[in-house]
Amino acid sequence: MIEPPPPFSPPSKEGEEERAKKVGRRPRLNPHTLDCDPSRSPLRTDTEASVGRNAFLGVEMGRHSCCYKQKLRKGLWSPEEDEKLLKHITKYGHGCWSSVPKQAGLQRCGKSCRLRWINYLRPDLKRGTFSQEEEDLIIEVHAVLGNRWSQIAAQLPGRTDNEIKNFWNSCIKKKLRQRGIDPTTHKPLAETQQGGDDKVPANGGRSISGATDLGLPSSAALNPSIPKSARSVMQMVDKFAGESSNPKNSATTGAPQFLLDRFVASQDSTSSCRSSNSPGFFPLPQSSYASDCGGNRTASVGLAVTPNPLLWFNHGSQLVDSNPEFSCCSAMSTLLPSASGSALSTWMGLKPVMDNPPPSCAGISSYWEAANCSSSSGSSGNTGGGIELQSNSSYFDNGIFPWPDLPPDRDAPIQLQGEPEDLKWSEYLHGAFPASAAIQNQSQPLYGDIKTESQFMVDGLSTCYLNQQAQQQQQQQQQQQASNIYGKDFQSVSVAFEQI
DNA sequence: AAGAGCTTCAACCGCGGACAT
């Protein structure tokens, strides 16, 4: 039984209002999807796009190749365009993006369609303000990943890289500076200014040095007495070094070293805190960002804030198996439980493998895969780590999204903070775009190789924000999903992993 | 009331990687 996607939450006016309220302004009126009443719209209508970036453009330097063939629209999307794209992708999946506009009857390039879908129309998008937990998580993950927005976004279900990037640039940066923290280095501004280089740390762009933060020697990673599991981390670091040579990754060059430092530190100093089957706990300094974020918050996820001076990450230990190499990966997942899927697999070139993930790690395992799925759902496989959710006749034979048959809880959007403004997909189908309702009964794929969007990411990290009971329920669901959806992939990847 | 300046964020641009031929 394939789980249906989460209910579609179209961009909601209330969400915008909430966001606007937070930033102290009136809600921005977006006539495209927030409100289709053009009388409210200060923006141009579909036929008014004649100036600036909203104009029809012909061939232009730098345009994507698919844009050369015909005059294509640019600029803001009209409600009609949105509806066309939404209907098309909902019905057929996006397949090859370059063919989407043609198939959907849009005068857009595939790239633009992809962007619109990913950033605005995707059913699993969460709208509204960023919660404090999300904000903290962004900061923490940014400290490790740098400006890898897509990977950061993978840690925040329902958020897009663009959204996070904008949020970072417009809000978080400012906040951090106000707190005396350099948003680039995540170090105190005074320190970075003294160093004379407030943009790029002297260690080659390392955002955070765990050893430094902990007052530990960064050379600890080179300690010959470190256990095998830590050495395998070093191997991963070595592997990462290749990637870090890429200038684009310079901002995060030190992340694995940072992980390694902490791993070693944990091996050295936390033995009394370790469980028998856990390779290590990772002490992290108290988030310096949490100071004015309402001190009582206690997040249940690794990269979140805690009132304690040190964060101790315990992933439940059942994830760890007897294979020290794997244990090492598990340890990494402990440190970065949410980053493990996309980030770590990218860093390390490894994928987590569990043939039969135990309940305790079902959420993680499904997340790992789901994160990749999410981040590369539109990919043609070039990420190497993602699992493509190819369209399957079984998906379509019964209708793409058979939500009317869902039990009530299936219709409840998974929300971090509870956002009542989020419309349910079924409501949406009968609301903003009534014509879309017919989609449910139409289901002949156009392509032989369609990447349907009907399987959006399993909401792995959201468990961090749910209460424990809901968390357990969701983990069970995720386990079920993981075993159902990715069972074959687990098996195949498992074989591959054994060869490592 | 007007407009300058600022903020927000949707969308574009260009690059690099993966893949096909």
Next chain:
DNA sequence: TATGTCCGCGGTTGAAGCTCT
């Protein structure tokens, strides 16, 4: 191996809306 195509990512742009004077 070379070339072309496609995709995804991160940086940037600029319109819309807000605040301040």
